[in-house]
Amino acid sequence: MYxxxxxxxxxxxxxxxIMETLEYxxxxxxxxxxxxxxxxxxxxxxxxxxxxxxxxxxCEDEEKNNEIYALAKEIKxxxxxxxxxxxxxxxxxxxxxxxxxxxxxxxxxxxxxRKKLTQEEIxxxxxxxxxxxxxxxxxxxxxxxxxxxxxxxxxxxxxxxxIKHKNGAIRRVNVNIAATTVENYxxxxxxxxxxxxxxxxxxxxxxxxxxHPTGPKSxxxxxxxxxxxxxxxxxxDVGFGVLFGLEKYKYEFAGLLMHAEHxxxxxxxxxxxxxxxxxxxxxxxxxxxxxxxxxxxIFAKIVACIRIAVPYTGMIVSTRESKAxxxxxxxxxxSQISGGSRxxxxxxxxxxxxxxxxxxxxxxxxxxxxxxxxxxxxRGHIPSFCTACYREGRTGDRFMSLCKSGQISNCCLPNxxxxxxEYLEDYASEDTKKIxxxxxxxxxxxxxxxxxxAIVKKHLYDIEDGQRDFRF
Ligand code: SF4
Ligand code: SF4
Numbered sequence: 001m002y003x004x005x006x007x008x009x010x011x012x013x014x015x016x017x018i019m020e021t022l023e024y025x026x027x028x029x030x031x032x033x034x035x036x037x038x039x040x041x042x043x044x045x046x047x048x049x050x051x052x053x054x055x056x057x058x059c060e061d062e063e064k065n066n067e068i069y070a071l072a073k074e075i076k077x078x079x080x081x082x083x084x085x086x087x088x089x090x091x092x093x094x095x096x097x098x099x100x101x102x103x104x105x106x107x108x109x110x111x112x113x114r115k116k117l118t119q120e121e122i123x124x125x126x127x128x129x130x131x132x133x134x135x136x137x138x139x140x141x142x143x144x145x146x147x148x149x150x151x152x153x154x155x156x157x158x159x160x161x162x163i164k165h166k167n168g169a170i171r172r173v174n175v176n177i178a179a180t181t182v183e184n185y186x187x188x189x190x191x192x193x194x195x196x197x198x199x200x201x202x203x204x205x206x207x208x209x210x211x212h213p214t215g216p217k218s219x220x221x222x223x224x225x226x227x228x229x230x231x232x233x234x235x236x237d238v239g240f241g242v243l244f245g246l247e248k249y250k251y252e253f254a255g256l257l258m259h260a261e262h263x264x265x266x267x268x269x270x271x272x273x274x275x276x277x278x279x280x281x282x283x284x285x286x287x288x289x290x291x292x293x294x295x296x297x298i299f300a301k302i303v304a305c306i307r308i309a310v311p312y313t314g315m316i317v318s319t320r321e322s323k324a325x326x327x328x329x330x331x332x333x334x335s336q337i338s339g340g341s342r343x344x345x346x347x348x349x350x351x352x353x354x355x356x357x358x359x360x361x362x363x364x365x366x367x368x369x370x371x372x373x374x375x376x377x378x379r380g381h382i383p384s385f386c387t388a389c390y391r392e393g394r395t396g397d398r399f400m401s402l403c404k405s406g407q408i409s410n411c412c413l414p415n416x417x418x419x420x421x422e423y424l425e426d427y428a429s430e431d432t433k434k435i436x437x438x439x440x441x442x443x444x445x446x447x448x449x450x451x452x453x454a455i456v457k458k459h460l461y462d463i464e465d466g467q468r469d470f471r472f
Contacts, residue, residue: 004258004265009224012262013203018254025054025250035064042308045075050257053309057253057301065301069332072304075311076333081409083382083416085314085336086369087136087174088129091345092117092156094358096142098178098215100201102246102290104283105142105360107215112283113358115345116147119159126160128348130168132340132369133427135385135419137170138197140360143178143217150184153177157191167426167468172387174239178217179226185233194390195272196230197239198223202247203255211246227259231267236396238263239316241275244302245293253302260310269397273314273336274306276329280320280361300328307333312403319343319365323375326365330381339365339372373423374432377439384416385423388471411472413447414456418470421463 002014028034038052048056056068093116096105104112117125129137137160141148153175160170172194179198188196202208205220212218227238240259242252260270278299281287294302306315317326317334319341326337344352344359352358367375373383388411389399402408417440424436440460447453452472459470 004262006262007225007228007266009221010205012265013205013224013255013258015205017258018203018251021051021054021254022250024051025058028055029058029060031055032061032064035059035061039064039067039071042071045078045311047311048309050254050261050309053257053305054250054254056308057250057305068301068308069304072307072332075307076331076335079311079403079409080314080335081382081413082380083384083386083412084330084334084376085136085384085386086134086373087138087336087338088132088134088341088348088369089138089140089176089318089338089343090122090125090129090160090348091343091358091360092122092139092141092153093144093148094142094345094360095144095147096215097144098142098217099213100215100217101211101213102201102243102279102285103360104285109284113352113356115358116152117156117346119155121346121349122156122159123163124349125346126163126170127165127168130163130165130170131427132348133373133385133423134340134369135170136172136174136194136387138174138176138338140176141178143215148177150180150187154187154191157188157193161192167422169469171469172390176239179223180229182229182233185230185235188230189234193235194387195237195239196227196235197241197273197275198226198230199241199243199275199277200224200255200259201243202252203242203259204247204251207247224259227263227271228266231263236269237272237390237399239273239275240271241277241316243277243279244299245279245287245290248292249294249298249302253305256306257309260313267397269400270310271313272399273316274310275316275318276303276306277318277320280364282359282361283357285361296325296328299325300332303329303334304332312400319363320361322364323367327379330376330379337372339367340369370427370429370432373428374435377432377435382413382416382439382443383420383423384412385419386412386415386471387419388415391471410449410452413443414452414472417443417447417456418459418463421460422468425463 002017176197
């Protein structure tokens with residue numbers, strides 16, 4: 001039944017295979033010999049199977065767990081260095097015809113304010129985002145063929161790319177919209193999107209159907225096979241995610257990795273990113289009523305084990321998580337974070353009035369982008385506003401083969417330093433600018449190739465001189 005090459009959801013995410021995996025992992029959670037051999041394999045940094053990674057996830061031996069964390073840190077350092085890519089979500093509309101029981105945008109919620117941004121409002125939001133310093137957005141909409149048809153999303157993408165305000169520009173628009181047809185994915189591809197992100201929410205089919213009682217999203221297979229349709233349509237970079245708390249985390253973890261194996265088996269390239277959201281309180285949603293919520297320690301273990309299992313896949317954590325939690329998981333493998341986010345429809349240009357709120361969930365990390373950038377640098381990270389790969393056509397298997405050859409790191413550090421310098425010149429507070437300039441002066445010496453180093457130094461002068469948008 002289990003077949004990673006199959007195009008049928010229930011065959012590449014086989015329930016039986018997940019149950020057997022969980023049994024196998026449980027039976028071997030203290031099998032030190034096996035755990036050692038899996039850690040040894042992971043040290044080759046070529047990834048692990050869902051079974052192997054599932055054993056590490058449940059391993060109870062403290063010493064081995066410390067080895068797992070150390071290895072996750074090492075892999076993070078080797079593949080991503082100390083760079084963290086920054087982005088912000090932009091909610092276009094919260095009209096939705098689905099019945100997801102964990103999201104306040106579900107159709108039956110008559111209490112929440114329903115909003116849809118006009119193109120003029122989008123311009124205002126994007127200018128506000130540009131004025132914060134953002135270059136990379138994740139578009140979000142509910143599913144509603146009448147209020148949010150694909151034409152609206154396409155028009156909005158065009159508007160966003162077209163806004164040039166002072167030195168600002170949105171250079172990469174990732175899109176997180178409902179599962180759709182190959183035809184619509186082709187249109188998104190033509191509109192120049194970066195990653196197409198779709199969270200599975202849960203891989204457990206029965207739970208999925210219970211949690212999605214009504215609306216088009218209730219079709220498990222159509223949803224689970226969406227990334228395949230996006231890839232078939234030519235979108236090279238797709239993003240996965242589960243909403244931890246909806247089901248048992250061990251089940252979701254195995255499902256997530258099986259999904260990644262399916263992409264590898266069929267398209268020769270795994271997911272571009274994996275997001276790890278946890279369920280949060282929201283308008284009419286009580287996160288405590290979901291019995292499978294996970295604590296910070298388990299969350300950190302999941303992040304570390306994903307890092308080890310799929311070293312080439314970027315990992316995203318949002319402002320759903322607190323500063324303290326983000327601090328911990330940044331070390332263990334997270335490569336992208338949001339900052340200064342609003343999870344409401346509108347709210348960047350002007351705060352939403354108290355009596356007209358449209359937030360999808362409570363934000364835990366409420367700091368401004370400048371505060372987040374400052375904090376990252378104080379902790380030894382390099383905030384990066386880089387969007388180079390997608391703009392240079394380094395997507396899909398081209399991107400992955402560069403990653404696997406290790407060559408991508410020759411681009412990432414120079415690009416991180418140049419885009420950070422743009423940020424410092426245009427948007428940073430005095431203190432952030434001071435720390436950032438010192439960091440750039442230090443980090444530039446870590447660029448391995450002398451020729452590249454010289455080019456970056458020249459471009460840093462050019463940036464001070466008012467020029468923008470240099471990239472490798
Ligand atoms: S999770 Fe998405 S599809 Fe479900 S109700 Fe919320 S906006 Fe709609
Ligand atoms: S060079 Fe490519 S992989 Fe590296 S940070 Fe920029 S966009 Fe990402």
